[in-house]
Amino acid sequence: MAVTALPVIHIRDLRKTYVVSERETGARAALKSLVHRRMQEVPAVAGISFDIAAGEIVGFLGPNGAGKTTTLKMLSGLLHPSGGEVAVLCHIPWKREKAFLRKITLVMGQRNQLVWDIPAADSFELNRAIYRIPSDVYRRSLDDLTGLLDLEPLLRKPVRNLSLGERMKCEIAAALLHRPQVVFLDEPTIGLDVSMQRRIRSFIADYNRRYGATVLLTSHYMADVEALCRRVIVIHHGRLLFDGELSGLVQRFTRHKTIVIQLQDCSVDLHAYGEIIECVDGRATLRVPKAETARVTERLLADLPLIDLTVEDPPIEEIIEQVFAQEVL
Amino acid sequence: MKGLGAIYLQQFSTTLASQLQYRAVLFIWLIGQVLEPLIYLVVWSAVSRSTGGNVGGFSAGEFSAYFILLMLINHSTFTWIMWEQEYRIRLGTFSFALLKPVHPIHSDIADNVSYKLITFPVMLLVALALSLAFHPEFHFAPWAVMAFFPALGLAFLVRFLLEWTLAMTAFWTTRVSAINQVYFVLLLFFSGQIAPLSLLPGPIQAVASILPFRWMISFPAELFLGRLTPSQALAGLAAQVAWLAGCLILMKIIWRAGLRVYSAVGA
Numbered sequence: 011m012a013v014t015a016l017p018v019i020h021i022r023d024l025r026k027t028y029v030v031s032e033r034e035t036g037a038r039a040a041l042k043s044l045v046h047r048r049m050q051e052v053p054a055v056a057g058i059s060f061d062i063a064a065g066e067i068v069g070f071l072g073p074n075g076a077g078k079t080t081t082l083k084m085l086s087g088l089l090h091p092s093g094g095e096v097a098v099l100c101h102i103p104w105k106r107e108k109a110f111l112r113k114i115t116l117v118m119g120q121r122n123q124l125v126w127d128i129p130a131a132d133s134f135e136l137n138r139a140i141y142r143i144p145s146d147v148y149r150r151s152l153d154d155l156t157g158l159l160d161l162e163p164l165l166r167k168p169v170r171n172l173s174l175g176e177r178m179k180c181e182i183a184a185a186l187l188h189r190p191q192v193v194f195l196d197e198p199t200i201g202l203d204v205s206m207q208r209r210i211r212s213f214i215a216d217y218n219r220r221y222g223a224t225v226l227l228t229s230h231y232m233a234d235v236e237a238l239c240r241r242v243i244v245i246h247h248g249r250l251l252f253d254g255e256l257s258g259l260v261q262r263f264t265r266h267k268t269i270v271i272q273l274q275d276c277s278v279d280l281h282a283y284g285e286i287i288e289c290v291d292g293r294a295t296l297r298v299p300k301a302e303t304a305r306v307t308e309r310l311l312a313d314l315p316l317i318d319l320t321v322e323d324p325p326i327e328e329i330i331e332q333v334f335a336q337e338v339l
Numbered sequence: 340m341k342g343l344g345a346i347y348l349q350q351f352s353t354t355l356a357s358q359l360q361y362r363a364v365l366f367i368w369l370i371g372q373v374l375e376p377l378i379y380l381v382v383w384s385a386v387s388r389s390t391g392g393n394v395g396g397f398s399a400g401e402f403s404a405y406f407i408l409l410m411l412i413n414h415s416t417f418t419w420i421m422w423e424q425e426y427r428i429r430l431g432t433f434s435f436a437l438l439k440p441v442h443p444i445h446s447d448i449a450d451n452v453s454y455k456l457i458t459f460p461v462m463l464l465v466a467l468a469l470s471l472a473f474h475p476e477f478h479f480a481p482w483a484v485m486a487f488f489p490a491l492g493l494a495f496l497v498r499f500l501l502e503w504t505l506a507m508t509a510f511w512t513t514r515v516s517a518i519n520q521v522y523f524v525l526l527l528f529f530s531g532q533i534a535p536l537s538l539l540p541g542p543i544q545a546v547a548s549i550l551p552f553r554w555m556i557s558f559p560a561e562l563f564l565g566r567l568t569p570s571q572a573l574a575g576l577a578a579q580v581a582w583l584a585g586c587l588i589l590m591k592i593i594w595r596a597g598l599r600v601y602s603a604v605g606a
């Protein structure tokens with residue numbers, strides 16, 4: 011019998027409009043605003059819809075100010091939506107029911123929840139009490155997290171003495187001790203060096219595999235997204251631009267392909283074939299419109315004494331940059 | 340309830356560990372707590388001596404007893420939540436408290452009580468030293484001393500709830516300091532910290548009995564020092580209970596409304 015599982019995260023036409031006071035610069039405007047404040051509505055999320063099934067890891071992408079954090083805050087119950095539907099594990103997040111809060115977590119890469127002056131282990135103990143984690147589950151959770159994140163040498167040091175990366179590992183551990191089924195990660199690797207980023211990434215993948223947790227992740231590092239997420243959701247100006255497989259994003263938004271050819275040297279004029287990105291020691295990189303790729307390749311092979319030729323998609327960063335650069339499609 | 344007890348215990352040990360990291364700061368704070376009543380004590384003892392040893396029914400020794408005791412009560416009941424909350428909202432760390440499956444007031448209470456546990460012994464030593472220097476006169480009545488402890492407990496609860504509720508105005512404005520200033524002036528005057536309330540003109544005493552401040556600080560002192568009749572003591576305890584109920588209701592209303600604002604604006 012086919013079982014249609016309910017989505018773990020369900021949003022329909024979700025909206026959030028902030029009301030902010032606005033005033034012009036200058037002393038006169040400041041005085042005027044004392045008496046009368048002009049309020050302006052700023053739509054941060056302007057009607058987005060998607061469903062996420064249990065166990066998915068989804069990358070949530072968009073430029074700064076696109077509405078990603080606002081959406082995560084609505085999903086975790088910190089913000090009340092201005093309109094639309096939102097349900098996480100069949101709970102309405104903003105009601106902040108205890109049963110709901112015990113099943114989710116939100117990690118914000120730029121903020122910390124650990125108590126600054128004491129070792130992380132003590133903050134963990136506090137979370138054990140707050141989330142009422144049975145001691146055997148706690149023991150196992152802590153052992154798992156300690157192993158996966160290599161926390162052993164860090165647990166006894168006051169948090170303020172940890173490096174940014176070490177602190178982030180402890181933050182993530184603190185947020186996952188209660189084994190949440192839904193994990194919201196807002197820029198979990200921000201400011202970390204490449205090896206620490208890789209570490210956190212593989213940990214997220216492990217956690218997802220081990221506990222079947224659903225993960226929604228925002229990141230500015232495309233490497234995070236490429237490594238973790240089959241599916242990506244892209245928003246811009248509070249609207250949904252794309253929802254689908256990462257490879258589909260590449261297909262849909264690349265207007266160009268990159269052709270790399272190896273020549274004897276860079277003396278040949280390549281302008282007729284496409285936009286020259288660079289040519290170093292005879293290795294030339296050309297950007298050509300996607301539709302032209304086959305024809306240009308043919309011509310290159312016919313016209314020039316090539317040693318080698320490869321056709322590539324542009325790097326994912328470049329695609330994302332293009333996506334963000336265009337208005338709503 | 341069992342779960343809540345575990346949270347309190349854990350919060351105690353966390354706060355203890357955290358605060359013991361800053362022993363110096365801890366005791367610098369205490370200096371402020373001691374200096375203020377000390378100044379009033381010195382002034383009023385001097386006034387009393389210069390007017391033949393009695394001002395409004397207080398001898399110099401009775402002034403000493405009043406202000407030393409008031410210092411201990413003020414220390415037991417004071418909170419710093421009004422500053423802390425503004426800071427937490429401005430930095431956005433309050434969001435983490437909201438993500439936890441427990442009301443944030445519990446960790447604040449535990450935090451407050453554990454600070455008091457660390458510092459109270461020091462305050463007692465200070466009180467002892469001040470007693471040696473200023474010769475307080477105590478007139479005990481056993482029933483009044485017994486009634487003092489519930490009065491002190493209620494004073495703590497009323498003050499904590501009221502100040503916690505006021506702190507939540509940080510949901511509306513991130514410049515709570517202005518509200519704090521007004522509050523502390525009222526508190527200083529109407530809680531008997533500048534002068535025993537019985538020295539103030541009748542109408543002001545009447546106002547002080549309606550406002551919550553007396554019930555948060557000076558009432559337990561008046562009780563302990565035998566300055567109240569049994570019926571005044573009972574009426575006082577009843578006023579404390581009434582204010583406690585009032586503050587609870589106020590807190591619930593402000594908390595709900597504040598959360599609505601916070602979740603509309605975000606942080």
